[in-house]
Structure formats: C-alpha cells, structure tokens
Amino acid sequence: MINKDIINYLELLYCLVNKELKIRYNYSFLGYIWALANPIAFAMIYYFAFKIILRIEMENYSLFLLCGLFPWVFFANSINRATISYKADTTLVKRIKIDLSAIPLSTVLQEGIHFCFSLPILVFLVFLLTQNIFFSWLYQIPILCILQLLFLYSFTQILSLSNVFFRDTEYLTGIFVSLSFFLTPIVYPINMVPEKYSIIFDLNPFAMMISNWRSVLLEGNMDIHRLLFFFCITFLFFLISQSLLKRYKFNMSELL
Amino acid sequence: MKNNIALEVQNISKKFEFKNKSLKDILLNLFTKKEKSTSNQVVLKNISFSVKKGSAFCITGPNGVGKSTILSIILGIIKADQGTVKTFGKVVAMNELGGGFHPDLTGRDNVFVNGRLMGNRLSNLKTHFDDIIAFSGLNEFIDRPLRTYSNGMIARLAFSIIAFTTADIILIDEVLAVGDEQFRKKCINHFRNFKKNGGTIVMVSHDLGIINNFCDEGIYISSNIVSPKMNTKDLIEKYINKVEYHSGL
DSSP states (O other): OHHHHHHHHHHHHHHHHHHHHHHHHTTSTTHHHHHHHHHHHHHHHHIIIIIIISOOOOTTHHHHHHHHHHHHHHHHHHHHHHHTHHHHTHHHHHHSOOOTTHHHHHHHHHHHHHHHHHHHHHHHHHHHHHOOOOTTHHHHHHHHHHHHHHHHHHHHHHHHHHHHHOTTHHHHHHHHHHHHHHTSTTSSOGGGSOGGGHHHHHHOHHHHHHHHHHHHHHHOOOOHHHHHHHHHHHHHHHHHHHHHHHHHTTTHHHHO | OGGGEEEEEEEEEEEEEEOOOSHHHHHHHHHHOOSOSOEEEEEEEEEEEEEETTOEEEEEOSTTSSHHHHHHHHHTSSOOSEEEEEEOSOEEEESSTTTTOOTTSBHHHHHHHHHHHTTOOHHHHHHHHHHHHHHHTOGGGTTSBGGGSOHHHHHHHHHHHHHTSOOSEEEEESOOSOSOHHHHHHHHHHHHHHHHTTOEEEEEOOOHHHHHHHOSEEEEBOSSOBOOOEEHHHHHHHHHHHHHHHHTO
16 A cells, blocks of 8 residues: 555656656757756856956866856755745646645756756766766765755755745745855855854755765765764754645645 | 445535735735734535435535535545545546646647546556547647647547546536537546446536536535535526526526
8 A cells, every 4th residue: 555655656756757857858858958058157157257357276166166066056946946836836736636745846856857967967077177087976976966855855845835825935045045055165165264154054054065065076075974964954854844744735725 | 325425525614714925915914904914714614415326416506605615625635624524436536627737748748747647547547548549539639739739629638538537436627518519428428427337426517507417416505505415406496596586587
C-alpha cells in the first residue's frame, strides 16, 4: 500500500516536471542554452564590475564566480519560482485531488535538473582553467546536490504555503533572495569578510552550501562541519514544513 | 442493504471565512475602519443525503448556495466543519474539464499530464491511449499544440480522458454541455453504460433536460432550504416552482 503511494507520487512528480521542461524547452534542445545563459551572463557582468572596475585581487576570478553562481542560481530560481507555485497553479489546488506537496517540489526539481545539465559545463571549465580533475567529485557532487534539493524542498514548502495565506510573502521573498545574494560569498571570497561580521556567514545556510560547492569544485574538499550544520537546518525546516502542510492543506483551496 | 450505498453524506456544514490576505488589505482596513476584518459566510448547513450504487444523483438549485462546495467536500479537497462523508470506491471529479492542460503542450502530452492528475497510472494511460484518441475523434490533431484546438476540441479531449479513467463514483459539475450534439450523445451513452456497470454519478446541474433524461434522484438546495431526496419528476417540478416564485412569473 505504501509502495503504491510512493509510485503514485513519483509518477505525479515525473508528469509535472516533464510538463514544465517540455514547455520551457519547447520540444527543442536549444532550450538547454537558456539554462546556462543566466549564470554565464551574470558571471560576465560581475567579472566586469568586480575584477575590472573594482580590481579585486584574485587569480582565476571568472572561475571563482562561476562556481558560486551556478549553485546560487539553483537556489534563487527555486525559491522565487516555488514560492508562487501554489498561486500559479490554482486549478491543481482547487479542482483536482493530488498530493499538494508535489507542486513546489516539482518546481525545485526542474531547477535541479537545469543545474545538473549545467554541471558538465562547469566541470569542463574547471578542467580547462586549472587542469584539475578530482575523482572525489564522484561522490561529493551528488551529496551536495541531494542536500541542496532537500533544503530547497523544505524551505520552499514553507514559503509557498505561507504565500497562500499571506500574499506579501512572494514580494518579501524576492527582496530576501536579492539581499542574500550579497550576504553570501559569491562575488567575494569568505576570507575577505571582517571578523566582526563573520557570524552572518557562519549562520547563513546559503553561505555553507556555496562555499562547499566552491571548495569541492576547485580543491576537491568538503567541509563536513558546515555540511552537518546545513543538514540540521534542513531537517528543522523539513519538520516545520511537514507540520504546516498537515495543518493547512485543506484550507488552501478555500483561500486561493 | 448497506452494500448498495456508494456515497453517504451526513449533516455536513461549512462556512467560509474571509480574511485579510495581504499587508495592503490590513493597512487599508486600519485606516478606513469600515468593518471587522473577518466575516463568515455560512454556505452549507446540515446537509445529508445518500446515493445508491449504480444511480445518478443530481444536486440542483440557484447559483452560490454551495452545490460545487458539496462536490469539493466529497472529493476531499475541502474539509467540512462538521459532519461526515463516506465514499465507497474511487472518486473522480469532472468539475473542471482539462484542469492542468497546458496550451503549449501537444494533445498527446496533455493526455498523459491530465490523465495522471486524474489519478490514472501512466501504464494504464499508455495501454488506453489509442482508445482515448479514438473516443475524442481528434486523430490527426493529437500531435499539435493544444493552443491550436478549438474549445470544443479541448473539451472532447478532456472528456475522453475521464471516460477511460477507472472510477466507482464520478462527480460532474455542469460540464455535460460540451461538444456538438453527436459528441454529447456519446458522453451520455458512456455514462449510461458506466451506470449499468455499477458506477455512480453525482452531478450539479441546472439543465432540466439532462436532469430529466439522465438522473434518478436528487435534492434541491437554496440559501434557506434543503429539500429531502426526491425523484427526478418532483425535483424538476420543485425547481420550476421556485424559479417562477422568485422571478414573479
């Protein structure tokens, strides 16, 4: 019985994700370019702003930027898009009986798939510019991907639910994501942060993840401490999201 | 005796609350101080009925009295404040044809997405795919995007998916008026067969023609009264009387 439920849920997810990917790529492989365009365009403009105008002192700054930007785009797009997912798909919530948690999760999964598509490019660029290949990537990259997915699932579940009850959530989330970008060591390295502000970065889950992505991709190292901390935050969010979902799932169709 | 019942609704009541949903609403209310920020609307009060297996049951009455809400409660999307609903078998709703359809997807892909949302297994959809297309009559259009379809064609496709969805109880909300006369006859025939094979139908409708030649029993609901269960002939009489009374004819 439980098995049947899981298969049903997976099939539902598959349909929702597949649908969105097909729409986005419009049945052509050219759509793949769009998954890469966003982080690469931003990497170029940040390179111009920080390396050329502000003259940040760092070797391989472009690679440094890309290793932070790709996972960040996965974070930011998932959060922004999944927050409005219930509101955007009212027919699914109001008219059809499905497991509601699949709706934001399918958005996160789409972004995850975009990210996975862009990983080979990233790995290739790392190899091209540093001549390094780490065999530890074979387990490190999947671990980071899965952790990030779990985090985003729980976090966006909370946000998308609260957006149903409190419509300002999506605007606040937009501001939050934009601000978080600069409070996360993406365009600058974490060791440039003054000591007295380091607490922000020690507690920021995005910073934990981005710095791990960077050290994995550039040095083949994982910071286990930060990952454990990240996992604890994820687990906390997971518990909150599940209890909210259980409590409010029947109220949603009335409010949308 | 109990085995003959497909659906039992006991004493359900439901009221909707209207809450402030955003900062803007709260701020506006703060300054205008017009009314209390929450107000309730009672939609359903102590509604009970039961539906026999293999029959068609109709809920009729004026707009805005909660007929569709009853269907949502039966389907399990909305929870009633009080009362219980017991269903015996798999419930499928046809309250919005083509929910989850996307204009940019081809008809083929929409069949799988919508079919899955309606609770079909993908393997089941694959085996019945040709039958679904044959039923809809959309043969050569099936690989074109849905936005190139006419409304009638979309409704036909949506209906055909429902027709091949396995269910014991089908909930229908005002959607039988789809397609041309020929397709409509096909739908009615399909539901007759469904009934004959022990399926149960609960529908919300104002269409006296459909109520008359399709339903077996029903109730009339308006804002202040809920009629007891009655046969179709009495139901239509009641409906016509009410309409005449209220419109002063």
